Amino acid sequence: MATPEASLKSFCVGPEATVREALAAIDRGASRIALVVDGDGQLQGIVTDGDIRRSLLKGAHLDSPVLPYVNASPRVVGRDVTRASVLDMMRSLRISEVPIVDAAGRLAGLHTLTDMVGRPTLKNAAVIMAGGKGTRLGALTKDTPKPLMTVADRPIIDWIILGLVESGVREVFVSVAYLAHKIVEHLGDGSQLGCTINYLHEDPEKPLNTAGALGLFRKEHGQIDESLIVTNADLMARYSARDLLDFHEANESALTIVSRTYTHQVPFGVLELGDNRLVQGVTEKPTLGFEISAGIYAVRPETLDLVPYMEPYSMPDLVKACIDTGRNVAAWPMESDWIDVGTPKDLATAKGQ
Numbered sequence: 001m002a003t004p005e006a007s008l009k010s011f012c013v014g015p016e017a018t019v020r021e022a023l024a025a026i027d028r029g030a031s032r033i034a035l036v037v038d039g040d041g042q043l044q045g046i047v048t049d050g051d052i053r054r055s056l057l058k059g060a061h062l063d064s065p066v067l068p069y070v071n072a073s074p075r076v077v078g079r080d081v082t083r084a085s086v087l088d089m090m091r092s093l094r095i096s097e098v099p100i101v102d103a104a105g106r107l108a109g110l111h112t113l114t115d116m117v118g119r120p121t122l123k124n125a126a127v128i129m130a131g132g133k134g135t136r137l138g139a140l141t142k143d144t145p146k147p148l149m150t151v152a153d154r155p156i157i158d159w160i161i162l163g164l165v166e167s168g169v170r171e172v173f174v175s176v177a178y179l180a181h182k183i184v185e186h187l188g189d190g191s192q193l194g195c196t197i198n199y200l201h202e203d204p205e206k207p208l209n210t211a212g213a214l215g216l217f218r219k220e221h222g223q224i225d226e227s228l229i230v231t232n233a234d235l236m237a238r239y240s241a242r243d244l245l246d247f248h249e250a251n252e253s254a255l256t257i258v259s260r261t262y263t264h265q266v267p268f269g270v271l272e273l274g275d276n277r278l279v280q281g282v283t284e285k286p287t288l289g290f291e292i293s294a295g296i297y298a299v300r301p302e303t304l305d306l307v308p309y310m311e312p313y314s315m316p317d318l319v320k321a322c323i324d325t326g327r328n329v330a331a332w333p334m335e336s337d338w339i340d341v342g343t344p345k346d347l348a349t350a351k352g353q
Contacts, residue, residue, distance in 0.1 A: 008110055011035045013066070015044050019055060020062040022047050031112055033097045036070050041106040043099055045070040076101045079108055082238060084162035086111045087194070088154070122168040124226045124245060128160060129213055130233035131177030131202045145179040147233040148186060155186065157233050158193065165194040167241035169229065173221075175213035177202035209314045214299065215307035224301045232295035238336040239296065247332045248298035254327035255303055255319060258296035258334050263289045291331060294338055303327070 010028040012035045025034035036044040047070045055069040076099045100109035130147045147157035190197030200216045248256040265287045272281040306321045
């Protein structure tokens with residue numbers, strides 16, 4: 001969460017501010033940064049406590065203008081940049097604050113590392129299904145597992161984990177099979193991504209399908225107390241795991257499927273037929289809409305008992321088993337960005353090509 005607007009003012013000084021006034025803003029904001037903003041709200045730059053310390057060592061006085069010591073080209077982000085991306089930027093650049101600006105360059109907020117990592121954590125763990133061969137990507141996955149395909153200079157699985165961490169998930173299990181060692185070597189223990197990662201090792205010669213690893217999880221980790229987030233490892237999606245879980249619990253669901261609206265335009269005129277095949281009308285190139293599974297789920301602990309151990313089992317199998325045994329299955333609508341990176345064309349779309 002970005003710093004609220006009322007609190008944001010405490011970080012700000014004008015271009016005419018003195019070193020003393022900038023220090024006072026740093027103290028008020030209880031951070032390491034002051035934001036220099038002109039009368040029109042334009043961000044002119046930032047000055048850190050380190051910048052001021054160095055200025056004093058060079059002979060500046062507390063009543064000296066601060067502007068000569070301001071970084072006029074700081075790292076900034078727009079309003080629509082995800083927290084996961086900002087956190088990734090902070091960690092890679094070793095910075096603790098990132099201003100938010102609008103399209104005109106006006107100050108709109110401030111991300112601080114304290115806000116990023118200090119939000120409440122979820123007790124829920126997540127399972128990422130990363131054992132598939134990615135055959136639809138052809139030669140691209142001959143030597144590289146699909147979850148390690150890169151988008152915006154990061155493997156897809158990194159973005160999935162960063163999104164989970166952003167929502168408060170701190171424990172992640174990754175199901176691996178095909179080229180498992182490469183995924184394990186890349187992710188390690190998860191500390192670089194802000195979480196703890198453990199691995200569920202499938203037999204590469206006997207794939208467990210899209211839900212079978214949950215039986216493996218149940219066998220190896222016993223009964224759990226909180227619902228699991230389960231996600232495919234080939235998705236570029238923006239969603240709140242916290243909101244999904246809230247919906248899941250409110251509906252007392254055994255299984256909640258994250259859904260998306262998929263539309264398809266029929267490229268022909270569609271005939272409306274009546275008795276004796278008499279035409280009642282023609283609809284020219286109609287658009288049809290369907291609710292589809294986005295490959296992300298919330299699964300109640302006792303639902304795991306339905307999944308066999310070390311046997312192939314799909315998510316549609318689990319959905320059917322829940323319905324057949326009278327358990328609630330709900331669909332949580334996700335309206336944010338989502339790409340299933342299943343084909344070279346999908347991968348190119350995710351890369352913005």
